[in-house]
Amino acid sequence: MKDVQNAADMRGIAIQKVGVSDVDLPFLIKTKNGSFQSVLAKIKLTVDLPKEYKGTHMSRFIEVLNEWSQKPVSYREMECILSDIMHRLDAQRADIDINFKYFLEKRAPISGLKSYLDCDCLFSGTLLSGDHLKFVLGLAVPFTSLCPCSKEISRYGAHNQRGLMKVKIKHRPGHFIWIEDLAALMEEQGSCPVYPLLKREDEKYVTERAYENPKFVEDVLRDLVLALRRLKGVEWFEVECENYESIHNHNAYAAHREFVSEITSTERSL
Template structure:
């Protein structure tokens, strides 16, 4: 059959990224406590396309990914990208994977256990060298210091979301980044809480009031202390409970530029 994709293109314009987006597939990822966890991922895969090729062979992306979906470890991610470069005869290959990740958490007083959902992601690229960025989205509880200071009693609370992206030079568990984010909030969130737990969380948040800026800066300090983290991008967004807008803070730092 005629291979239309391999026809020569005379427009002389290379394409930086071409591939597939929004492929949903069951995968298995590494789990710190249970070793492995099955989940469902949304996957994007791209390669660069030289100017003389008209198109690329889209089916090859899925073929490569399905062979490794049983264990998307760091080693296998590099193997996927290497095979992409070989199969597509390209100089750069990219993969983006995002998925729900569940951690069993115990309530702070009752010890009641329940699964808490987080959104995790991995972005990997392979040109001359491998670049790997891991990400987490962590829901948190925040209490406003200003509201606490000016009110005779009580203070307004909000649900927040922490997003961390980090490039590392050593292995880092998703659980480590999730725990780091929760520790810098006014209080963490849980799926199931008994009354004794609700009292504890409410009082903990009240004694640990934080602006969105406080949370972002405290997370940055914790990431600065971790020598495995080379670069990070932090976003903290609080869904305000008494304002018709969200509060937002962002911190970016490339630690390798300072060496």
């Protein structure tokens, strides 16, 4: 049959990204303990298209994704996925975004009861011919914050709220951080972590811990920035923190982006 995609195009426009998006597939994500977690992933996979060609072969993207959906995926496998699609389509560049819910095992602080916290996660990768994989890990983790101003001026307590912190982090080649480790680092920067399951003794603990550790949204963001600076091999990171305010009809928000190479040795040691 006639291959229309390989027909010549005379408009002289190369396309940087062409492929498939909003592909829902079951995927296996490697865990820190050496196992894997089965997730429902929403995927975008693209390659570059030279100006000489009319179109790409969409079916090959789905073929590659279907094959890799049966293999546990982490940093190294992302490079293999992109190499695979580049080889099949004779491309010089490939990009992939894998968005999924990842479940973290949590134990209540006093009772020790186990539950699972769902977090939005992103694996994003770019591969150029002859280069290393550029990999970005994205993670959103909920937290509790307690208002320092409210605590200072109130006789009976202080208002607190649930917030959400989002991190995107890009490591240099040869470096990697597990989802579990990044989540633990992020949770420590709030007034208190969020737990899906709490008994009365646990609720007492988290209420008092937040009260003893009041933080504005700015405090949470700055502490998170300092923690990320201490990670090895980080090229850049983005941070967003948002408090879902309990006494206002609006949210409190802060954001920051940083190239770590621009940080001085004195700042890094803080």
